Amino acid sequence: MKQIENWLDFDKAHVWHPYSAIGADLPVYPVVSAEGVRIKLANGQELIDGMSSWWCAIHGYNHPEMNRALESQLKSMAHVMFGGLTHRPAVALAEELVKLTPEPLQSVFFSDSGSVSVEVAMKMAIQYWDARKQSSKQHFLTIRKGYHGDTFGAMSVCDPEAGMHSLFSDVLAKQLFVDAPESLFGEPCSAEEIAPMEQMLEKEHRQIAAVIMEPIVQGTGRMRFYSADYLRQVRVLCDQYGVLLILDEIATGFGRTGRLFACEYAGISPDIMCVGKALTGGYLTLAATLTTRRISETINRGEPGLFMHGPTFMANPLACAAGVANLQLLLDSPWQQRINWIEQQLWNGLEPCRDFPQVTDVRVLGAIGVVEMKQPVDMKSIQPQFVEAGVWVRPFGRLVYLMPPYVITDDELKTLTNAVTEVVSR
Ligand SMILES: *Cc1c(COP(=O)(O)O)cnc(C)c1O
Numbered sequence: 176m177k178q179i180e181n182w183l184d185f186d187k188a189h190v191w192h193p194y195s196a197i198g199a200d201l202p203v204y205p206v207v208s209a210e211g212v213r214i215k216l217a218n219g220q221e222l223i224d225g226m227s228s229w230w231c232a233i234h235g236y237n238h239p240e241m242n243r244a245l246e247s248q249l250k251s252m253a254h255v256m257f258g259g260l261t262h263r264p265a266v267a268l269a270e271e272l273v274k275l276t277p278e279p280l281q282s283v284f285f286s287d288s289g290s291v292s293v294e295v296a297m298k299m300a301i302q303y304w305d306a307r308k309q310s311s312k313q314h315f316l317t318i319r320k321g322y323h324g325d326t327f328g329a330m331s332v333c334d335p336e337a338g339m340h341s342l343f344s345d346v347l348a349k350q351l352f353v354d355a356p357e358s359l360f361g362e363p364c365s366a367e368e369i370a371p372m373e374q375m376l377e378k379e380h381r382q383i384a385a386v387i388m389e390p391i392v393q394g395t396g397r398m399r400f401y402s403a404d405y406l407r408q409v410r411v412l413c414d415q416y417g418v419l420l421i422l423d424e425i426a427t428g429f430g431r432t433g434r435l436f437a438c439e440y441a442g443i444s445p446d447i448m449c450v451g452k453a454l455t456g457g458y459l460t461l462a463a464t465l466t467t468r469r470i471s472e473t474i475n476r477g478e479p480g481l482f483m484h485g486p487t488f489m490a491n492p493l494a495c496a497a498g499v500a501n502l503q504l505l506l507d508s509p510w511q512q513r514i515n516w517i518e519q520q521l522w523n524g525l526e527p528c529r530d531f532p533q534v535t536d537v538r539v540l541g542a543i544g545v546v547e548m549k550q551p552v553d554m555k556s557i558q559p560q561f562v563e564a565g566v567w568v569r570p571f572g573r574l575v576y577l578m579p580p581y582v583i584t585d586d587e588l589k590t591l592t593n594a595v596t597e598v599v600s601r
Pocket of ligand 1: 323
């Protein structure tokens with residue numbers, strides 16, 4: 176299958192893409208390489224990447240230092256099981272994560288993907304309460320419009336409507352939901368707004384293991400930035416009602432919002448935190464769940480005295496080496512200034528979209544820029560328009576958004592925002 180048409184045909188006939196139908200009449204573009212912020216298509220065209228491959232490729236593609244770290248790790252070992260064995264890349268990455276995340280988070284569990292790290296977080300919370308002889312605490316409370324992944328536990332706490340709960344209703348765990356806050360980032364949260372969360376906790380805390388939320392940015396669910404004050408108050412309520420707080424920083428972690436972790440905006444620390452996506456700079460799939468010493472020690476004291484999870488590829492050395500190199504690159508860079516600058520450029524570039532009748536909102540936080548349309552975009556017509564404009568932008572629903580690699584230049588970012596403005600205006 177050397178001819179590109181042949182393998183593209185095979186792709187179309189046999190291979191699923193994310194949330195897709197096999198054989199669908201939607202374009203899928205063949206990529207041959209990627210370098211810096213550019214993705215090169217088989218026809219030679221180069222696209223400026225506005226997506227960081229879904230929040231991941233923060234330093235761009237084919238980065239010499241990332242490559243060096245992986246090549247060097249490859250020469251010693253690509254993988255070895257983690258049961259009964261350990262290795263420097265895993266320990267070095269765990270050390271770095273413990274150092275960078277809020278101080279109480281001291282214990283690290285590595286897994287293969289964000290969704291699995293959420294499953295792990297949920298199991299930690301249940302095992303913690305079980306060890307404290309409160310085994311009725313097995314449910315989770317969350318806000319609507321959230322997204323936590325595609326596996327069953329994670330799906331059960333996704334938005335009940337967008338999350339297709341009806342399709343899987345017989346097998347999905349029944350969780351508790353309250354409306355997502357409407358107050359925006361930068362605004363205070365009123366007593367009325369927090370009241371549903373408080374009432375639910377007051378009424379149901381005996382069956383709730385944890386509240387789980389995306390901090391500040393509700394990502395895939397609606398790309399919306401909510402009040403840090405709301406998050407801060409949720410932390411207080413969790414403590415008050417004896418419920419753990421799980422924060423899913425999978426999308427927001429590692430600088431994307433302008434802080435290393437979005438929970439820093441609320442000045443709080445979760446009991447359990449999930450990280451993934453940008454953890455390896457977009458090189459390999461890896462996630463981690465972090466928790467406090469109090470929780471890991473309590474789990475040890477319960478039955479069966481172990482945390483009950485252990486993926487085959489746990490702490491894969493190549494992925495961990497990518498993680499270490501990625502964090503080193505990030506911390507050695509003036510990332511905070513970079514993100515502030517990207518934020519300013521996104522505002523400058525996207526703000527004009529506000530004047531279009533088909534646009535309801537333009538919002539920016541850190542290196543995330545969102546144009547919200549009145550109607551869902553037609554992917555079949557809009558995707559080729561972006562490609563034609565020389566950019567890789569992948570809208571969903573009513574949302575056209577940019578989250579470029581942190582290393583993007585002024586001209587490249589202008590090309591991205593101009594393309595969005597241009598395509599959205601049609
Ligand atoms: C992407 C994402 C996940 C799921 O991660 P996968 O690696 O796709 O399994 C979970 N939570 C949030 C907030 C995410 O953005």
